[in-house]
Amino acid sequence: MTVTHEVLNQAPPLTGFSAADDPALLAALHREGAGWGEREVQVLGALAGSAEVQELARMAEEQPPKLHTHDRYGHRVDEVEFHPAWHELMTVAVEQGLHAAPWAENRPGGHLVRAAKFYVWSQAEPGHGCPISMTYAAVPALRASPGLAAEYEPLLAARTYDFGLRPPLAKAGLIAGMSMTEKQGGSDVRANTTRAVPTGDGTYRITGHKWFTSAPMSDVFLTLAQTEEGLTCFLLPRVLPDGTRNRFHLMRLKDKLGNRSNASSEVEYDEAVAWPVGEPGRGVRTIVEMVNMTRLDCVLGSAAGMRAGLRQALHHTAHRRAFGKELADQPLMRSVLADLAIESEAATTLGLRLAAAVDRAQAGDDAEGALRRLALAAGKYWVCKRGATHAAEALECLGGNGYVEESGMPRLYREAPLLSIWEGSGNVAALDVLRALGREPAALEAYFAEVETAAGADPRLDAAVARLKAMLPELADPDRAQLLARTLAERLTLVLQGALLVRHSDPAVADAFCASRLGGEWGHAFGTLPAGADLGGVLARARVKSPAEVAG
Template identity: 50%
Template sequence: MDKLPPFETHRVDNQPPPFEPRDLWADDVVLREAVTLEGAAAFVPRLSAYAHLAGDELYRIGFDANRDKPRLKTHDRFGHRIDTVEFHPAYHRLMEAAKSHGVAGLSWREPQPGAHVARAVLSYLHHQVEAGTSCPLTMTHAAVPVLRREPALREWADKAAAPSYDPRDLPIAQKSGVTLGMGMTEKQGGSDVRSNVTVATPLAREGEYALVGHKWFFSAPMSDGFLVLAQAPGGLTCFLLPRRLDDGCKNAFRIMRLKDKLGDWSNASSEVEFCDAWARRVGDEGRGVATIIEMVMFTRLDCMLGAAAEMRMALAQAIHHARHRASFGKPLIEHALMRNVLADLALESEAALAFSLRVARAVDASPNDAKEAAFARIATAIGKYWLCKRAPAFVNEAQECLGGAGYVEESILPRLYRQAPLNSIWEGSGNIQCLDVLRALSREPGRSTTAEGWSTGAALLNELETATGRDAAFDAIMAELRTQLASRSVDEFGARTLVERLALVLQAAVLLKSGSPAATLFVTSRLQGRHGLAFGTLPASEGVDELVSRALP
């Protein structure tokens, strides 16, 4: 202080250096191991390149995209209805980077072994630095296989998967790449989409309809097209509704307002009215839910990946801060209690990512492997429920590691905290996921060796059985679980307890089979009950310091 001018009241010290630029691939040992384990090693150069971009430019401009929220312009200055949503240029750059690197289409354009795992990793990397754009990217990716089933919509499928982003409001024929949104939810229905009242009236040409009605949540309203549900003469049906018609005219829907959301600020969500809007049927009349269900496995997987990504970024921020910030005479990370907190977070983060990429491998194999398809069917519901429940508490614990610095908007942590609850609500809340697990287990109780393949219950048990013989405590817990599943005694009231148990055992199984140094401590803390309700309550273990150094070398 003696060397400072007399009017300077303090010197700046004991502050961490900037977090970015950060190589999100080189820093993530768990990610690198999982990519190899789950069969996507051939994509490593591309994953590494995107990780470098995400941890530098995309991390920085994500703050701009969220600070300047989308704005709705219903009319131009001459009074014409335009229903345009204006975004900060950073939003478009984020979308362009993601689309061009395959976040929305790699798995469809390059259908080779490991492609879905690689695409999942790209989504995981992108979501760490900017979660709002993940919404249209996920919907665009998930819609492709549904659109491919309709020959008339092949161009839509191909351009959705294309590594090209074009934000211009033009008909699809004039664009090399498109994005897709969704409109399922109505005021009176929520998750109960069968109560939708939007009416679809057939037009003269086969497969074409006029839609009249409303949507309470219409996601990403500046997308080029939207998958929507409406009541056709044959029942609830799925439709593709384009933003622009082939002749260039705006389709007949009106954006009433943008939602003022807790988080997801960079992305727009809206309410709309259909006023004889033109749409093309996707699938048969009355099969709307069955058609949309084909997307659910992909969107649920992205919810898992989103939760894992939020955990990963929050963990990295906390460790970075603790290594450079001192308190009471030594770095934060050298305090025993802080090491417990950071190690506990690292354990949770590793288990979340390992589980998510194991499910991505199952999705990858689903078209040709009945057992993996059945496992993916139930594991996405289990994983979406559990990982999305864990994310908000996880991010908040990471904020606490930074203290007040983790509560101000100059840090990414407030944005992560606002974002964290979204994935537990979107694409079916926790109760919906648990009821889906119960349905899957009750309808398909046994193993089939016929051409019909595997039941979900049998595939789930098989996945868990392959992890036995590595840890005595895990084996004992598996014996109890085996008995519980065989009895089929769980009713709706106890569904959450069962799904939570299944999620933890699945995470343990993935860690054990991978040979992760985190596996034993995960079993001890999460399955044997040697863990409190809050993070930072691990039992004493020699592996604690290794967990932290492994999480962020």
């Protein structure tokens, strides 16, 4: 090779790290009473950072699922073929209890430990998190019908990944999917036209077309259909108890921007057999808890993407020289990296606090349940919006190298917008904030009780709380309230993030967050932190440990 082909000034592969090497994550586990799970999180975090798992993630995304509607003889089979890497990733996720395990184990802090594991494992490959999240969210909805829950919940919570089309109750473990939206309605599920007709034996026959069905090779689905009483929730299996296929036909797989390792499909029900879940005509109410759980995973998934992007940016700039010194030592790059780190930690801290609220709400704390209801809707709006912006800036830190598929950054960039769309896009989430305020007055009380635990700690935070309170009377006018919904969701989230960071984070992070996000000294683009921000303190907290340090 000539000297021009000598490889110089390139970052080494980023492998052998631990995705659990995250001070905000580990502190939250201990602070919220789930320190018993740290060892499990550490083990999974090291696995997520291994070269072997990174290769599985690459293969699962580069070789997406394939739909087979018929066999060679012309019989309908309606199966989706996944690369073996997908199944290996799913096996780890289920064995580690990232799906519905906390519902069965009922251990204090169980939902927080599960959230921490979901956060670190999603940094390896986010696509398979979809069916994992669906399975987690299905349990509280299924409990609206105790008889069905008694049969299916133990299998949904089982730590065995048992792939294949067989009668659900004959399997060692189950995966659940969602089949809610239709082409004419989208998020407006009340516009659904799919019909369900009772048969007299406790089952219904469902006929209609679903526009987005998540994870179509799942064992059971929660779906919505119209009955004489109104929109109703149903449990629909792929395979019936007698071993025959349900009349659940896969029309096509969606050709998506990202999330390519996961199959999303259009489905035709042709008198498919299903069992009602909850009261007839109360389908939306039945799935509210499911939506709340999947929205939590949207926040956690966005936080995971931010952490993964930040890690790549820190690693690259620490090993790349330009204009005489490492990129990471250039003042402007340091400001960008610190800003990305602040955004990442704020998202992580909020997501884990909301997971802790799930634990407390399950234990009977109504105030925590009310806080989760409001803060989750607002957080889903803002954190997921920030995810795409964060991914773009992290990619740019790698320059042209970041725009190349081999870097992994394009995959991260394509994935980021999904979580802002999934379970209600920006407007839906913002309007849900207004609904929470209108229907649950205790939610606002619980929110301010949480925020005011940081009162007096930072004047910029105090001023932001005052501005937020001054905004509330404007919501009395419904039209004005809608115009303010996005601003309200953003401010609710930023104030809560500020309060959490002031109480629990490193002072350098908390001060820079309050100065930029709450104090008005920020240009909104990353890298515009105000003068005086402790960049060194922020970056020291965010630093990626070497494989040797992780092993030690």
